[in-house]
Amino acid sequence: KAGVTQTPRYLIKTRGQQVTLSCSPISGHRSVSWYQQTPGQGLQFLFEYFSETQRNKGNFPGRFSGRQFSNSRSEMNVSTLELGDSALYLCASSLVPGTDTQYFGPGTRLTVL
Amino acid sequence: SQQGEEDPQALSIQEGENATMNCSYKTSINNLQWYRQNSGRGLVHLILIRSNEREKHSGRLRVTLDTSKKSSSLLITASRAADTASYFCATASPGSGYSTLTFGKGTMLLVSP
Numbered sequence: 001k002a003g004v005t006q007t008p009r010y011l012i013k014t015r016g017q018q019v020t021l022s023c024s025p026i027s028g029h030r031s032v033s034w035y036q037q038t039p040g041q042g043l044q045f046l047f048e049y050f051s052e053t054q055r056n057k058g059n060f061p062g063r064f065s066g067r068q069f070s071n072s073r074s075e076m077n078v079s080t081l082e083l084g085d086s087a088l089y090l091c092a093s094s095l096v097p098g099t100d101t102q103y104f105g106p107g108t109r110l111t112v113l
Numbered sequence: 114s115q116q117g118e119e120d121p122q123a124l125s126i127q128e129g130e131n132a133t134m135n136c137s138y139k140t141s142i143n144n145l146q147w148y149r150q151n152s153g154r155g156l157v158h159l160i161l162i163r164s165n166e167r168e169k170h171s172g173r174l175r176v177t178l179d180t181s182k183k184s185s186s187l188l189i190t191a192s193r194a195a196d197t198a199s200y201f202c203a204t205a206s207p208g209s210g211y212s213t214l215t216f217g218k219g220t221m222l223l224v225s226p
Contacts, residue, residue, distance in 0.1 A: 004155075031212050037153075043201065043216035056213050088153055097212045101146065104156040 002027065004093050004105035012111045018079040021108045025072050025093030032074040033102065034066060037088040046089075049074055050097050078110075086112045119202060119220040127225055132189040134220040136202030137182075143205045145178055146214065147187050149198045156201065159187070192224045 005024045013019050025032050034046040045058040049068035066076040072093075078085055088109050092102040120135045136145070144163045148156040162169045162178045162185065169176045175188040189196055199221050203214040 033212050033214070035214075035216075042218045043203075045213050045215070048212050050212075058213075090155060092156075092212075092214075094212050100212070101158055101161050102212060102214060103158055104148070106155040107153075109153070 004091055004103055006089075006091050006105040006108050008108060009106065010109045010111075012113065013081050014113050015081055015083060017081050018077060019081060019110060020075055020077045021089055021091075021110070023074045023076075023091030023093075023105060025074070025091075026103055029093035029095050029103075030072050031094045031097040031100075032068055032072065033092045033094075034074070034076050035090045035092065036060075037090060037107075038084075038086075043090070046076065048097070055097065081112045083112050086110060119200070119217040121220060122218070123221045123223070125223045125225065126192055128192060128194055130192055130224075132192050132196070132222055132224070134187045134200050134222070136185045136187070136217055138185075138202075138204050138215075138217075139183065140204075140206060142180070145176075145185050146203045146205070147174075147176060147185075148201045148203060150201065150219070151198045159200075189222075192222075194224050194226050196222060197224045198222060 007022045031050045033048040037043045047066045048056040052068045063079045068074045088107045090107045091105045094100040094102045118137050146161045147159040160171050160176050173190045178185045199219040201219045203216045
């Protein structure tokens with residue numbers, strides 16, 4: 001089975017721009033979560049989606065949004081980018097929400113200049 | 114916010130030695146997972162231990178869980194240079210049905226040949 005895939009792998013943007021990141025979960029997995037990793041804050045939860053519904057959201061400003069499609073693929077969007085949004089964005093998928101192993105993708109490295 | 118705290122923050126050993134990392138957490142959990150990350154890449158799932166389990170093995174890995182002390186340990190036996198990475202514990206809270214993981218700041222392991 002193919003693992004979690006994320007595109008693009010690297011992205012460079014300037015302040016004020018917006019960005020969309022994509023995540024394709026493992027086939028059959030319907031739960032997708034997003035995390036942000038920075039040297040200062042570590043790994044922080046952004047959102048969780050299951051069956052196209054956002055079930056949980058972390059403590060991030062409204063500039064961070066996401067969605068999930070009927071094929072379980074997910075996208076996250078960051079509008080009006082700030083320098084502090086530079087981070088590794090990781091997507092994880094699991095078969096069943098709440099109790100199951102989560103499998104992570106390789107991440108998208110976003111740099112905001 | 115960080116739930117888990119790994120200890121030590123950094124560990125340097127020689128090939129063939131055992132490496133032990135500890136994780137403490139604050140609230141009750143559904144399960145605890147250990148992940149490995151190489152040089153800012155994606156997280157690789159190592160092992161999941163549920164709250165009603167006390168010990169689990171996978172190859173050279175041994176994980177223990179003490180829910181009364183809210184702590185877990187990861188033991189890597191006969192370490193290899195390829196084990197050099199950052200190791201994170203992550204907890205999932207019970208009852209919510211969410212997949213949200215709360216991560217510690219990680220232990221950086223360096224295994225020298």
